Amino acid sequence: MGKTVARHTRQKDAMLQGLRQIEGFVSAQELHRRLAEQGLDIGLATVYRQLRSLETTGAVDTIRLNGQQMFRICEDNGHHHHLICEHCGRTVEIEPPDEQWLRSVAQAHHFTMTSHTLEVFGLCPQCQQLLAAAAGK
Amino acid sequence: MGKTVARHTRQKDAMLQGLRQIEGFVSAQELHRRLAEQGLDIGLATVYRQLRSLETTGAVDTIRLNGQQMFRICEDNGHHHHLICEHCGRTVEIEPPDEQWLRSVAQAHHFTMTSHTLEVFGLCPQCQQLLAAAAGK
């Protein structure tokens, strides 16, 4: 089985470029919309396919929020966790918890650990102000 | 604004009874299927509506898995975390990480922490055997 070679296309470039402009997570739908706004008309199916492939190679990080999958370009290719602003979506990477600890917890129950997720939700400084102002009004 | 009073119905009873029979998380769809198997014919929409209401009151715990929301009755009404078998859905509650640590991480970035999730996925002992046998065959 000869390994198939990935091709370089206008669409792939556009997606990476688009992803790099965004700080925080975006849904496939919104990424597609934003690209369209910039005149980059790419099929929605392609956005999904490409995103899935990027996820497989670890080039993007994903989380689930409100029933949809959100993507974010992942510069350093390691597993990590996030502190996510519930209001604007801005994210900050945080230190992973002690993986050894997680593994031992799993082992205590005779489970094999395959993966884990840790997400911390909150409000970033800007949104705190924004919301405080709106409420105080 | 007078507070509306919740009514007691056959369907609600059935749902709670059904949920209590299940160890681990179930999807709305599967809960509906299981209830039907027991002769408890409840509209799928009702299952969803009821589940959403239980979630709001904190009577059930939920996580997302494979694009669907999974529910589990939550006896003790506290926040906790899970070790989940990816194959059969069986779950075990695990010790929460140090909340103080999470809070300090958030504060370091000037975020206010509102919530967090931690889920550890793996295979339970039974499913490990099952899958090993299937693969070895």
Next chain:
DNA sequence: TTTGCTGCAAACCTTTTGCACCTAT
């Protein structure tokens, strides 16, 4: 009697897929 709850079916949304065409290699 009042009005919350239910069932049904249609509507919604996100994501996936089949297929013919296009295009990088």
Next chain:
DNA sequence: ATAGGTGCAAAAGGTTTGCAGCAAA
């Protein structure tokens, strides 16, 4: 020329919602 990528539209989930009828209180 070969075969991976793309676009479109249809399909496939899962979940929500409008509405008329049912039934708890």
